[in-house]
Amino acid sequence: MEIINWNSILESLLFAAGDEGLSLKQLAEVLEVNELHASEMIEDLRQEYDRDDKRGIMIVQMAGTFQLATKKENAAYLKKLVDSPHTSALSQAALETLAIIAYKQPITRAEIEDIRGVKTERPLHTLMAKALIKEVGRAEGTGRAILYGTTKEFLDYFGLKNLKELPQLPEKVEEEYIQEEADLFFEKFQETINS
Numbered sequence: 001m002e003i004i005n006w007n008s009i010l011e012s013l014l015f016a017a018g019d020e021g022l023s024l025k026q027l028a029e030v031l032e033v034n035e036l037h038a039s040e041m042i043e044d045l046r047q048e049y050d051r052d053d054k055r056g057i058m059i060v061q062m063a064g065t066f067q068l069a070t071k072k073e074n075a076a077y078l079k080k081l082v083d084s085p086h087t088s089a090l091s092q093a094a095l096e097t098l099a100i101i102a103y104k105q106p107i108t109r110a111e112i113e114d115i116r117g118v119k120t121e122r123p124l125h126t127l128m129a130k131a132l133i134k135e136v137g138r139a140e141g142t143g144r145a146i147l148y149g150t151t152k153e154f155l156d157y158f159g160l161k162n163l164k165e166l167p168q169l170p171e172k173v174e175e176e177y178i179q180e181e182a183d184l185f186f187e188k189f190q191e192t193i194n195s
Contacts, residue, residue: 006031007045014059014068018121019128020109020146021065042066090126097123098132102154102166106136106147124148132157 013022013030022030028038046059060069070078090098097120100112112120127133136149155162 006041007048010041010045011068014066017065017067019067019125021062021067023065027066090130091123093118093120094123094126098127098150098154101127101133101148102150102163103169105149105163107149108139108145108147110145112148 009031010027013027024035024038024042027042028035031038031041033041042059049055049058056071056074057068058071060067093116096116097112100115101107104111104115109120109124112124124133131151131153133148133154134151135146137147138144139147150163154160160166
């Protein structure tokens with residue numbers, strides 16, 4: 001009989017869910033157990049993290065979902081990482097994601113991924129950590145996805161009074177021209193961030 005390492009599976013699920021977290025119902029469905037058993041399992045893992053001083057993560061419950069989070073005792077080191085000059089430059093993925101949010105806000109992660117054609121969880125996390133974007137609400141419909149928008153810090157950082165000062169996007173242009181404009185925009189964007 002195969003022994004199932006539930007804690008390992010739970011940890012993987014919570015890690016993969018990221019800042020979206022997982023509800024008790026979602027955990028129970030994925031694990032194919034009832035909600036009471038899922039609750040006991042998540043509590044067991046939470047206690048394991050709490051007992052082990054060598055771990056830097058913990059499980060938190062926010063807005064009906066369970067998420068992995070860093071321990072507050074390590075906050076000073078995490079702040080250094082965020083404030084480090086090596087981490088100040090945004091990746092191409094983060095720049096693309098930020099531009100999409102700036103022009104299309106409020107927008108869900110799924111809508112951003114539809115536009116970019118790739119996953120955006122890490123760029124969103126980076127932009128949230130840098131306070132350039134924030135959660136601005138929840139979409140209507142199934143799942144009530146998080147809506148993202150830019151912050152006052154975004155406006156301050158780029159010297160904008162409001163979003164109306166963003167450069168206008170051309171309505172209909174050829175694909176090659178769009179790529180050239182996008183490249184120029186991201187180049188200027190990167191220069192602003194690095195300065």
